[in-house]
Structures are given as structure tokens and as C-alpha cells.
Amino acid sequence: MDQKELLVLKDVKKSYSSLSVLKGINLTFQQGEFISIVGKSGCGKSTLLRIIAGLEAAGGGRIMMNGSELQSLNEAARIMFQDGRLLPWKKILQNIGLGLSGDWREKALEALRSVGLEDRAHQYPSSLSGGQKQRVALARALVHEPQLLLLDEPLGALDALTRLEMQRLIEAIWQKNRLTTILVTHDVEEAVMLSDRVIVLKDGNVAVDQVIEMPRPRQRANPAFTKYSEEILAEIMGTRSARGTVLVALSH
Amino acid sequence: MKKVKIDKKRGEKWLPWVIPALILIVWQGFSGIGIIPARILPSPTEVLKAGVKLSASGELTTHISISLWRALIGFLIGGTLGFILGLFNGLFKYIDLLFDTSIQMLRNIPHLALLPLVILWFGIDETSKIFLVALGVLFPVYINTYHGIKSVDRGLIEMGQAYGLKGFSLFTHVIFPGALSSILVGIRYSLGVMWTTLIVAETIAANSGVGYMAMNAREFMQMDIIVLSILIYALLGKLSDWLAKLCENKWLSWRQLS
Numbered sequence: 001m002d003q004k005e006l007l008v009l010k011d012v013k014k015s016y017s018s019l020s021v022l023k024g025i026n027l028t029f030q031q032g033e034f035i036s037i038v039g040k041s042g043c044g045k046s047t048l049l050r051i052i053a054g055l056e057a058a059g060g061g062r063i064m065m066n067g068s069e070l071q072s073l074n075e076a077a078r079i080m081f082q083d084g085r086l087l088p089w090k091k092i093l094q095n096i097g098l099g100l101s102g103d104w105r106e107k108a109l110e111a112l113r114s115v116g117l118e119d120r121a122h123q124y125p126s127s128l129s130g131g132q133k134q135r136v137a138l139a140r141a142l143v144h145e146p147q148l149l150l151l152d153e154p155l156g157a158l159d160a161l162t163r164l165e166m167q168r169l170i171e172a173i174w175q176k177n178r179l180t181t182i183l184v185t186h187d188v189e190e191a192v193m194l195s196d197r198v199i200v201l202k203d204g205n206v207a208v209d210q211v212i213e214m215p216r217p218r219q220r221a222n223p224a225f226t227k228y229s230e231e232i233l234a235e236i237m238g239t240r241s242a243r244g245t246v247l248v249a250l251s252h
Numbered sequence: 253m254k255k256v257k258i259d260k261k262r263g264e265k266w267l268p269w270v271i272p273a274l275i276l277i278v279w280q281g282f283s284g285i286g287i288i289p290a291r292i293l294p295s296p297t298e299v300l301k302a303g304v305k306l307s308a309s310g311e312l313t314t315h316i317s318i319s320l321w322r323a324l325i326g327f328l329i330g331g332t333l334g335f336i337l338g339l340f341n342g343l344f345k346y347i348d349l350l351f352d353t354s355i356q357m358l359r360n361i362p363h364l365a366l367l368p369l370v371i372l373w374f375g376i377d378e379t380s381k382i383f384l385v386a387l388g389v390l391f392p393v394y395i396n397t398y399h400g401i402k403s404v405d406r407g408l409i410e411m412g413q414a415y416g417l418k419g420f421s422l423f424t425h426v427i428f429p430g431a432l433s434s435i436l437v438g439i440r441y442s443l444g445v446m447w448t449t450l451i452v453a454e455t456i457a458a459n460s461g462v463g464y465m466a467m468n469a470r471e472f473m474q475m476d477i478i479v480l481s482i483l484i485y486a487l488l489g490k491l492s493d494w495l496a497k498l499c500e501n502k503w504l505s506w507r508q509l510s
């Protein structure tokens with residue numbers, strides 16, 4: 001399998017006044033990979049994602065996208081936020097068409113169809129449930145055909161059932177397009193369920209970079225699933241057991 | 253079931269008018285039996301008669317149209333200035349730093365306090381009235397435009413940027429619609445200011461317009477015309493408020509659940 005590096009982070013740092021949030025992140029993301037970033041709340045997951053999206057400048061280090069250094073907005077990436085951020089004054093179709101030009105209607109409808117909401121095209125976002133709003137937000141990101149999809153806890157505010165449904169949708173879309181995806185989540189099981197690799201952020205560093213080797217579709221009942229989840233969770237909580245572990249800690 | 257619903261709707265439509273109608277009836281009745289002497293307050297029918305008489309002579313239309321014209325021009329000048337200032341101060345940090353403090357200081361001077369000065373500057377011709385109306389309208393439009401823009405959800409702006417919007421497109425798709433409801437609040441409020449300012453200015457410094465008509469009638473003790481003028485002002489105020497509300501309903505229709 002020939003692999004191409006899509007995104008490389010070299011010693012990326014970020015601090016807010018006296019608070020050092022990212023202390024030198026080194027990561028490489030391959031084309032077509034599904035990567036999850038997990039970590040405690042406030043550990044800098046969103047900050048890292050916003051830096052990758054080019055919405056915020058790093059305080060140090062380099063971000064290489066497709067081999068060239070990222071200077072401003074990452075045009076090849078699209079980000080989806082936890083709170084959806086649909087424009088309440090635009091109808092759903094217009095929300096999806098945001099930032100598109102030319103023959104955008106057909107594309108937007110197609111994207112809306114891919115998340116199963118084409119019949120809501122001409123309604124306002126206020127008429128949608130939380131899960132539907134996130135599906136529209138997902139369609140809005142997909143319609144730009146990005147090379148890199150950034151998901152910042154997109155399912156964090158959803159109820160358990162809707163969450164499962166959305167996880168399946170995200171996995172199906174990823175399998176169909178082989179779109180490099182970085183998912184930020186605080187739900188370890190969600191990360192293990194969906195990702196090729198799980199990255200744990202801790203104290204501003206990458207604490208763990210764990211490849212998940214399990215066939216898809218993954219089953220929660222699979223003992224490997226439990227093992228991965230428990231190990232990663234232990235790492236995040238700092239209660240990692242002394243006995244043998246499958247984890248490979250990257251310490252610099 | 254359905255019929256009950258329709259009746260309820262009709263009831264909701266008429267209910268706000270019950271009290272005004274009641275007042276009118278009581279007023280007419282009390283005037284008729286002499287509890288309210290005509291010297292204090294003429295009856296509604298007297299006021300109506302005065303209105304008919306003045307319309308027939310064309311006097312009423314002249315006064316109303318000149319008042320409307322002053323209100324409109326003053327509102328357009330003040331509103332446009334307030335809007336532009338609010339827009340630029342809300343959008344650009346350095347313009348904000350340059351202007352906002354000064355504007356906040358000026359805002360604390362009641363614009364009607366300038367009336368003597370304005371009369372000395374411009375006399376009692378059109379400029380003085382339009383100047384005062386414009387000044388009165390400027391601040392509420394400014395403040396609400398400014399705050400509207402400042403309070404647009406940062407998350408939505410960031411989202412817009414992440415989706416490639418910048419400059420003018422970010423403004424038209426995200427910032428302006430986000431600020432619109434606050435801007436409209438400012439406009440609606442300033443319409444009220446517009447009429448009060450005009451009433452005062454026309455009463456004190458004018459030789460035409462509805463306010464002048466009332467002042468002039470005072471000299472001849474024409475109670476009916478005075479009350480008529482007051483009612484006309486009330487109607488004009490109601491009319492402009494209704495128009496503003498219409499715009500609100502149209503432009504902010506997304507706020508109602510679709």
C-alpha cells in the first residue's frame with residue numbers, strides 16, 4: 001500500500017499569554033487515514049485542530065500540508081465544530097452552499113442527499129434536531145471536497161443513539177471517499193471504533209500514538225476493542241497499570 | 253374544532269383595540285353629558301369635524317406632508333450616519349478607538365438641549381428641524397448597529413472564515429445578518445425619537461407642520477385643532493412603528509420556527 005504524507009506537524013507550539021497549551025507536537029498524517037485525537041478537556045485538542053485548519057497561527061514549529069508550509073487558511077481542509085455553527089438566517093441548502101460559487105445548488109443538494117436530509121433543503125436550521133444539524137454541518141464540510149476533514153467533537157452534544165447513527169455515517173462516508181479525517185473526541189470508545197490511529201494529548205505533548213489494528217466494521221464485544229479502550233483511557237487518566245501493555249508511548 | 257380555532261384567532265386580532273374603543277366611547281359620552289367641558293377637552297366628534305374642515309381647505313395635508321418630509325429627511329440623514337459610524341466602529345478596531353469615546357461623550361448631551369443654539373445657528377427654517385431630528389436619530393441607530401456587530405457570535409465568524417469567506421462576503425453572509433435584529437431595534441427606537449424631536453422643534457421653532465398647527469391653534473383657543481394635532485402625531489408614530497415591525501417580520505422571518 002503506497003502511502004503519501006498529507007500533513008506533517010513539526011514541533012508545533014502554542015501558548016496563550018502564560019499558558020503553554022501545545023509544547024511541541026510532532027505528528028504525521030497519511031493520506032486516507034482516520035485519526036482520532038483524545039485527551040482531557042482543556043488539553044489543547046481544539047487548539048491543535050484550529051492550527052491545522054489555519055484559523056489560528058502556531059506559536060512555533062511548522063505545519064506542512066501536501067509538502068508545502070501552511071501560511072494562512074488551510075484551503076484543502078474543512079472543519080466541523082461541536083456546536084454545528086449553522087447560520088440561522090440561511091435555509092439549509094444555502095448553509096451548505098456557503099463559500100461555494102458557480103453551480104453550487106446541485107452540489108449542495110447532492111451533499112444533503114448523502115446525509116439523508118434532502119427533503120429539508122428549504123427549511124431553516126431551527127427546525128432541525130441536534131443530530132440533524134450536525135448532519136447538515138457534515139454535508140457543508142463535504143461539499144467542498146476537502147482533502148482533509150477536521151471534526152472537533154462533532155458528536156459531543158448528541159444523545160447516545162444519535163451518536164451511534166452519526167458514527168456509522170461518518171465511517172461510511174470515510175470508507176467511500178477515503179478522505180483523510182482527524183476526529184477530536186473525548187470519547188475513547190468512539191476513537192477506537194472509528195480510527196486507524198488514536199493520539200492521546202497530555203500536558204501539551206503527544207503522550208500516545210496508537211495504531212488500532214482491528215477489522216471493520218468493529219465490534220464492541222471484541223476483546224481487542226476493550227483492551228485498546230482501557231489502555232488508552234488509563235493513559236489519559238494517568239492510571240496506567242504496570243503490567244504488560246500494547247501501547248507504544250512516544251516520549252521526546 | 254376548526255371553527256373554535258378561527259374564532260380564537262379573530263379574537264386575538266380585535267382584543268388590542270377594545271380599550272382604545274372603550275376610551276373613545278366613554279370620552280364621547282362624558283363630553284355629551286357635560287362631565288368633560290369643551291374648554292378642557294373637545295369631544296371626539298368635534299375633533300373629527302375640525303379634521304374634516306381642515307382637510308377640505310387643504311391646510312391639514314400641507315402641514316402633515318411638511319412634517320412627514322422633515323421627519324423622513326432627518327431620519328435618513330441621521331440614520332445613515334449612525335449606521336455607517338456604527339458599522340465602521342463595530343468592524344474596525346482603530347476606527348473604533350478613534351471615534352467611540354467621543355461619540356459616547358456626545359451621546360450624553362440631550363439633543364433637545366441644543367434647540368436654542370440650533371435656532372441661533374439656523375433660524376427657524378427647515379435646517380434647524382432636520383438637524384435636530386438627524387441628531388436625535390443618529391445615536392440610537394449608532395449604538396444598536398455598533399452593539400449588533402460587536403455581539404455577532406464569534407463562532408459563526410470563525411466558521412465563515414474557515415469556509416473561505418472574508419472581507420465583504422463575510423460581512424454580507426455572516427456579520428450583517430447577525431447584527432440585523434439589533435440594528436432594527438435601533439431603527440424602531442429612533443423612529444420614536446424622530447417624532448418627539450419633531451414635535452418639540454415644530455412647536456417651538458416653525459411656521460408650518462403639525463406642531464406649528466397646534467401652537468397656532470393655542471393662540472385662538474382652538475381646542476379641537478390642538479387635540480387633532482396630538483392625535484395626528486400619535487397616528488404617525490403608530491404608522492412608522494407598524495412599518496418598522498413589518499420590516500422586522502420580513503427580514504427576521506428566520507427567527508420564527510419554520
Ligand SMILES: Nc1ncnc2c1ncn2[C@@H]1O[C@H](COP(=O)(O)OP(=O)(O)O)[C@@H](O)[C@H]1O
Binds near residue numbers: 016039045046
Ligand atoms: N483564545 C484563547 N485565549 C486564551 N486561552 C485559550 C484560548 N483558546 C483556548 N485557550 C485555553 O487553551 C487550553 C486548551 O483549550 P482547547 O484547545 O479548547 O482544549 P480542548 O479542546 O482540548 O478542550 C484551555 O486551557 C483554554 O482555556
Ligand SMILES: [Mg+2]
Binds near residue numbers: 045046047152153
Ligand atoms: Mg475543544
